Amino acid sequence: MSKTDRTIDRRKALKQIAVGGAVIATIKPGDTLAGTHRHVHVASPASAAAPPWTPSFFNSHQNETVAILAELIIPATDTPGARAAKVNEFIDLMLGHEEAAAKREFIRGLEWIDRKSRELYGVNFKDSSSEQQNALLVTLASEKKTAPEDQPGVEFFNSIKGYTISGYYTSEIGLIKELGYTGNSYLAEFSGCTHPEHQK
DSSP states (O other): HHHHHHHHHHHHHHHHHHIIIGGGGGOOOTTHHHHHHOEEEEOOOOGGGOOOOSSSSHHHHHHHHHHHHHHHHHOOOOSTTTTTHHHHHHHHHHTTTTHHHHHHHHHHHHHHHHHHHHHHHSGOOOOOOOHHHHHHHHHHHGGGGGGGEEEGHHHHHHHHHHHHHHHHHHHHHHIIIOOOOOOOOOSSSSOOOOOGGOOO
């Protein structure tokens, strides 16, 4: 299987997780897209352009690390990836409202992945090559093959993967372009199963 095939398979798997109820089940009747996904930005007139976004929870180094990690989890294929969907902004927003313990745990995870990258490659995670970054994440994703001392990295990877899936599949890119969500609708009539063997 080629690298491209593996990327597409991973996207399909993450998409199924999102459709399976982790995200879409949270959409209630009457919800708007903006209400469903708080980090979607409403277009503003050119004359009143908003200032560039800056993180409120992460520092610039942490933010770029999160953006790279999210893009590795959901990379661009025939639709844009996590970076284009501004998943890092979503995670920054969500963590800003988390309990103090959850905030500390996430930051410890970012510090761990930088430390592991320096140990393996001599540079922080964001400064390593894409091949090195991917290799490190593959190790963390293969839980049964991960060394006990790397367990904090596995836990962090699972945490950021969850945030990334939630952020991507509630963004305009993930929800509309990827999943094809068209808003709440109803059936005027439900005729039931049409299989002949079930018609009694």
